[in-house]
Amino acid sequence: MRPFRFTAVTSLDQLGPPGPQTSFIAGGTTVVDLMKLEVMTPDELVAIDQLPLRGIREDAGGLRLGALETMSAVAAHPAVAGGYQVISESLLQSASAQLRNMATIGGNLLQRTRCSYFRDVHSACNKRVPGSGCPAITGENRMLAILGTSASCIATNPSDLAVALVVLDAQLRLRGTGGGVRTVPLRDFYLEPGDRPDRENVLQPGELITEVLVPRPAAGTKTGYVKVRDRASYEFALTSAAVVLNMDGDRVRKAEVAVGGVGTKPWLLPQVGAALNGRALDRTNLEAAASLAANGAKRYPDNGFKVELIQRTVVRAFSRLGGLV
Amino acid sequence: MNYQVLGKPRDRVDGRLKVTGSALYAGDRHPENLAYGYLVTSCVAKGSIRSMDTSKAEQGPGVVAVYTPFRPLKLYAPLSREEGGGPGDEQPPLQDRGIRFYGQIIGLVVANSFEQARDAAALIRTEYDPAKPVLTWDEGLPHAFAPKSIEEEGSTATVLAPGVTHIDDVIRQAPVSIEVTYREPMNHHNPMEPHATTAIWDGDRLEIYEATQGIISHRRTVASVLGVDEDRVHLLCPFVGGGFGCKGSMWMHSPVTAAAARDLKRPVKTVLTREQMFTLVGHRPALIQQVALAATPDGALQAVKHEVQSTVATSKVFIEAAAHRTSRFLYKSPNIQVSQKLVPLDVGPPTFMRAPGVAPGMFALECAMDELAVKLNLDPVELRMRNYAEIFPGKNVPWSSKNLAECYRIGAEKFGWSQRRSEPGVRLEGEWLAGVGMASALYPAHRGGASAKVRLLADGTAEVSSATQDLGTGTWTVLAMVGAEYLGLPVDRVRPALGDSMFPPAPVSGGSQTVASVGTAVRKAAESAIQKLIRLAVSNAKSPMHGLAPETVSYDAGYLAADNRRVAFADVLNAVDRGAVEAVESIDPLSHDGRYAYHSFGAQYCEVKVNRYTAEVRVQRVTTVMDIGQVVNLKTARSQVMGGVVFGIGLALLEQSLLETGSGRFANANMSEYLVATNADVPYIDVAFVEKPDLVFSPVGARGVGEIGISGIPAAVANAVYNATGKRVREFPITPEKLLLGESGSPRISVI
């Protein structure tokens, strides 16, 4: 860890223009970890955990989550657990209880990839040191992406919550350094790596996530999250699927699915939802729709199995919600 | 056998210290003026160091010294195991610029705080002249070689029936046979407590706090590397936070730290990082095993052939004796052949890991037996019973005590094995496929030379001490219990002491030998202390029993008795004005005179469920029955078996060290990505023992329990996965992708 300055702010007005090496710290579970590894080397940390960015509220428009709410608080909140199960389920299957008590919603959406070369400063990595190369493409890539990859980077976005929020079409409220605010749909927030894998999202320097807005699903909608991993707890996803299902009798009125563990960002699969809409929810239709899940996927030596596994994950998630098992 | 104390469940005497955080481990020591060491390690797997620029590091805040091959600390080669040493790595670091593996020690930064040392270490710039390392099976296989001997037999050990010239002829001609290959990756021990050394010199005397499984061998080895007399080294290790084998050797961070402390005339402490523990303190080798079994149609084995290839380090040979420790003797067969070759890679030194040889060997053998049972359409338990070995094949000696048949039977009853459906892939429960599997368990029984001291004190209490160590297994409590048993005292009147090299020497806690070795020494010392007490009582003029013939005086439950008199030992000691009477006794290692074979056995049953869509495997319940001789502490013995089962679940389903074939780095050298079982992965584990004291093996009747719990579980899980799905996965860990691949290898989307 390199020496750094530490400041704590208690009101938004105290936030000045950031230096080139300034980083926010909320729960610290990503940033401190990466500073110890010297993957992140900020010269200044600004602690934002005392800012008034809390609160979990539901109104007619939907759910509003303060960016500083912890993962555990959001997961347990009755409004979330009641009407937005996919959020609760994605959070409860993330990390460990201790981490969820510390980690915030805003920090979760900005966590960094778990690619092992990214986390090892002795390895090359285009995301950490642009232009240095990507050893993962031929190296250990079992956990990495098959969708949205590029010749520069194949790292997965590891957030479970982001997958749930993408399927629900959540919006982020952002506050710039000058105090200006804007709203960005989460579906447009993350960037594919292309030839600039160091740029992961559209956040401007010093810009703060203040709130997450989640539209309320139509009445009768069911949501759920399935996470596939080697061990039963405390592991990132091999694959995951966040699904939304609204039935009209025995026909699908509206289905949506986003997947995790397979994309360089949380991956929405509109073609799968579209293939189900208006049809009966049975195995044949589900498998036909799910077979579109890996469209455009590129296999790497250790992760080619995800092409099949993600299709199965989608089938499983819809089968569970639709009561097929 | 009627024991008062042994075999009962007993809370740990050190439990309260552990749960309140007041048990101090090697890394918890903060002597005055302490400096902190941080190891610098190599980032290439082979070659040599051209240069190291340490200027920035030396100027770092709080930095006291930076040692490298260019500014070394003198270290000597360690004593070998034959000489009573116990080195893990045979080459002391910093003495040359050669690189033998990724993560090798190439420097030590010492600073006033841990963070300063770590941060300065990151500022060192090292230039290498790298060479191409050998890191894959394909690259290593051409260099494979057979060791001279394995388990006191040849690297190929063969038993053939009269008239048979080659085992392959039997296999070829047998009515039923199978030939299968099993693979498993390297594994790392990952005890919760990292290795740590705190070294404090006082003139030419060294006091050293260590996390070690062998106080005495560690002391001797570190002294040899430092070039000092071991009698001047005082090693303390009251608590160990898990070892599993990786603390059974002395690794080089220990003497480097002590040498720095000597050089700086200041205490120095070095604690390994988790990542450093992946290269500096050993691993379980990777293995490829081929098993061929041949049988008659009714399941009588005609041939057992087990060939092993296991990795070693180019710089260190370690034999993961997977076949010699399992297939060599588990089943009765007229023809048996086990063999092994070692495949050198440019990796850090391998070492023993819980149930070395046995855990991987039993995976191969017990899965193969399951495959044979399926082919024969026989119940797997029945197949094992039809090939039950009453004598050690080829040596024709019996076991000192063997009750495996009872383990199979009791286990089957408790588990409900008779409910099993032999047809695979037919139990669908919601989105899960369920199945059951079983395997035998075994582990060799070891008893080393050990010594102990027993003191009877004038306050009516007793002390039992030995320079043994408690890895978290419960040795503290066992010392007190064995002392209490043979002194006839309540356990809370016996104070155990261990973890200090000043106590009478004891062997490494490895091979599950501590209870049998140290326990036997304690028994002997207790009996000896009682004899001394009697002699004192009859010979000292002030004693109430003065003048009696010693043979007329007996000892029972803390009292001396003769005629109609009964005197508490405390009263005798007070009468003669002695603070204590004590005895130190040693026992020799068990002599292998060829009359018996010594093993523990067991049977392990489990049920798994496999997700029918996405193929994750989850273990649902486990029944395990162990024949380990006399149980000493029922509570901690159960914990050991449970811990072994948890380890076995990890081996089968989770654990794999990912060796990057380009660099030699372990890509998942952290607890987030090296997956060990979490609580959610561990179901209810039913543990039972067949309690038959083995007095041929040890005077306390115990054979040891630390490792056997792991031995059958991996195969039992794999066999249950087959029963659930109809798919054989012959490569550990059994992860979803290995189950998903269709038989043709082509993925498809219908459910499994």
Ligand SMILES: Cc1cc2nc3c(=O)[nH]c(=O)nc-3n(C[C@H](O)[C@H](O)[C@H](O)COP(=O)(O)OP(=O)(O)OC[C@H]3O[C@@H](n4cnc5c(N)ncnc54)[C@H](O)[C@@H]3O)c2cc1C
């Ligand atoms: C062992 C382990 C296992 C894990 N497993 C999972 C898992 O299974 N699934 C999963 O989804 N996650 C997992 N995580 C990741 C964890 O969820 C994140 O570390 C956590 O959510 C980050 O939140 P934080 O508040 O601690 O962020 P911090 O570490 O404080 O910050 C993270 C980043 O976000 C920035 N930041 C934080 N808040 C804001 C804000 N409001 N506006 C702008 N920038 C901000 C910081 O500057 C920093 O760059 C795991 C983490 C660990 C260590």
Ligand code: SF4
């Ligand atoms: S996949 Fe991305 S993060 Fe990983 S090494 Fe390549 S560039 Fe770096």
